[in-house]
Amino acid sequence: MTDLQTRTAPPRAGALRRAAPALLGYAAVRALGLLVLVLWSAARDKSAYTLLTARWDALWYVRVAELGYGYEVRLPNGDVHSNLAFFPLLPWLERLVAAVSPLSYADGGFVVSLVASLAAAWGIFAVADHVYGRRAGVCAVLLWAVLPVGIVQSMAYSESLFTALAAWSLYAVLTGRWVTAGALALAAGLTRPVGTAVVAAVWAAAIASFVAERRALSAGRADSGAGAPGGPAGRAPSPAGRVTGMLLAPLGTAGYVLWVGHRTGTGPLGYLDVQAGWRNGFDGGRAFAGFVADKFTSFPSALAGAGLVLGVASVVWLYAVGVRQRQPLPLLVHSGVVTLLALCASSYFGSKPRLLMPAFPLLLPLALLLARARPRRSAGVLGFLAVVGAVYGAFWLNGSGPP
Template sequence: MNDLASAAVPGPALRDAPGTPGVRAALRRAAPALAAYAAIRGLGLAVLAVWSAADGKNWHTLLTARWDSLWYTRVAEQGYGYAVQLPNGDVHSNLAFFPLLPWLERGLSALLPLSPADAGMAVAWLTSPAAAWALYATGERLHGPRAGVALAALWAALPVGIVQSMAYSEALFTALAAWGVYCVMTGRWVAAGVLASLAGLTRPVGAAVVAAVWLTAAVTLWRERAGGTGVRAALRARPGLLPGVLVAPLGWCGYFLWVGARQGSLTGYLDVQGGWGNGFDGGLAFGAFIWHQLSGPAFPAGLGLLAGVGLVIWLYVRGVRQGEPLPLVVYGGVVLLLALTAKGYFGSKPRLMMPAYPLLLPPATALARCRPARSWLVIGVVAVASAAYGAFWLNGSGPP
């Protein structure tokens, strides 16, 4: 633990200093990653437009007015309080959707000639490159510029990468989470706390960013104490640490408690999620679903699911063994744990794991060690496959 703490926890030298490169310099360094990201997502959108036209559908409608995007738009237009009761008695309440994206949709549509749905898509199109920039900065810091470019490109080319262009909250959340975790890695505690709080207002998995802030802060103080420095002295050396820790959970806890007060129960938000058939059971329902696939005619699909779960767990363990910093280990682990142990509609799991970008660090570092022609060939093939799959997926069952 001592070695992990010393290697993974930011020390005083990593705090902001007058010599820190400015935003413009950082943006210039990230330009290749942002260009690669834009090219991959542009390819995905072009394939979606062609596929949708051939299928008699509208690509714009698919991105802005289906599934969760309709719920976010309704919150932006009418506020909370809308619910649908299904024939089986389940109640789908819009309280299940965290408020930051609808707030932004409402604000942008009030300032610009955009509908709330188009504003939601605009938020996604603005924040997904911001997330790619954060991923580049993370990869660059740990393994160099080529790893940063590869990390941003791989995230763009995920099989469900098309969601990054939809009026969904994944792009917004990943941008806030990735920059928040980066701030923890670099000792910018107040910024990390604010970003963690905003991430907590965006999706339930915002708890993962809070955990990264809290556990890294705890290990930082523990290391200082083990080295003979008192806790008070350590806090004086890091004046932003305590405020960052205190601010970090405000968004997530605030919405959780507000829903509880509105529902008249401390577990009100969990009850709302239960109405959607969601919740956490330690992965029992997901395991039963995989077993059902394996034991029936859908055996190939079950085998694919099992291989996919094994792959993401292997990538997580691989990243830990490669010495990923503690904030990334904690954040990625919590996102992965919540995704794999949640019950509900299992087709959403790839989308739920999209913010788990630390899982892509091992393949990104491997690509960075390859010759540029080979690494770009691999990324290009993956990007084409992602574009085709995204268009097929969105014109079919899609990401509910």
């Protein structure tokens, strides 16, 4: 595995100018998706805004913001859907927006998601630009924008907020800002259960940095810090900073999980019982494999099954390519943990594409291909995917939508 990239980050104003093409392209793709959604919804006599802010998980986040924790729904089959399953950072931000403006909690969720999606796009660009260069950074952002489930980035969901925190935490690791990386990982851990992926990335990078430094010292190299991963070029990374970042990183996830266990009286892992009430858990992918296998019992559904197999194979292939291309360790750890948790969850199979959305390093091999192609060809591919994604997003939300 290669060492982390150790170039210093550009000044903030220069970084924004450098990211401007990616952010403008991202905004254009999202605007296209929203326009198609508005037109499609109007044709079906539905409200596009309601689809974005007041259905599925968005309703649960609003209930947390409005009522606090403790709301639950008991289903006829005995299952208990508790709002304790939803991590608190997005509802907190919804409350904040509602407190300082005339907007409702649902409006606040929409505003937070729009702002967070731009922050996520900038963070993805920063990471890809740092590792592979500006063109690859632009292509990575646009690929993330044109994902078939990209419309979720504009919904009052937590995916955009989490991806923004994860991307900037990873960038902080790559540029040696360990305390910032840990603080952002803490916030990511208050956003979604998969915040453990960011924690794992911070810890893996810090441990690798310590190991590389010790090896350098044992080899008697006077410049041991300059070549060690995790610090700006020419300056040894601070052990205290790394340790502080490692200590901060897990506090968000651990704090909320322990609080849920205390509140429910079910012990430190009580959050797992809450998830079990939603029939969700980690089973190593057994339930998902059975779900895919069932698709092959008849011809029409076999096509969907083949598509699922191809999709999973593509994800695994992209990860393998990232390993072969020697992506920095924290990127591989983050995308690996996100992918593992998404594919091995025991329920909500239709949600897996959006659960994979924060694993943006998976897109970097494709971004490199597009960056190396002729600009006209890359623009054509991305433009086509943007149209397909916009149409699919409108169709999806006006149909079954994300559960």
